[in-house]
Amino acid sequence: MTDFARNSSVQKKASDKTKHITLETVQQLYKETRPKSLKIADLGCSSGPNTLSTIRDIIKAVKFAHHLEIPNQPLPEFSILLNDLPSNDFNSIFKSLPDFHTKLKRDTNYGDCPSVFIAANPGSFYGRLFPEKTIHFIYSSFSLHWLSKVNIYI
């Protein structure tokens, strides 16, 4: 486990305070666009548990919106892209994926569980990270102030 994974509760508290905004926004986006495959990116995901915890909440929120709007259609699948700098310990997150998938199944009482595909997308968010028009929803928590380089504008 990385240091950040052990010491990320402050970041979790901050994220929990604003999470309703993220969840309402993704629900609105889903209602308006209803993609069959929803692509979501977390910029500055780090190596701790917070990223997968937020992803789980997003999936629950989209499922709720789906059941309200189009209950007779299949759930969308989710493609999740986890971004951080190349030096980030993505393996730490990957090791917790079996537990994450178990929790997802538990969230649905082992019924109606969507397909969720998780991949890393290493790189700096100061540059281009994704191909054109491929991501529906991008969020970032406690990262944009965590500057990995100083930008000086003269």
Ligand SMILES: C[S@@+](CC[C@H](N)C(=O)[O-])C[C@H]1O[C@@H](n2cnc3c(N)ncnc32)[C@H](O)[C@@H]1O
């Ligand atoms: C405080 S951690 C936040 C982690 C996570 N979002 C959370 O809420 O627990 C900030 C993360 O932003 C990443 N970061 C900083 N600058 C970055 C950049 N230019 N591109 C991508 N990630 C960056 C850092 O590597 C670090 O993992």
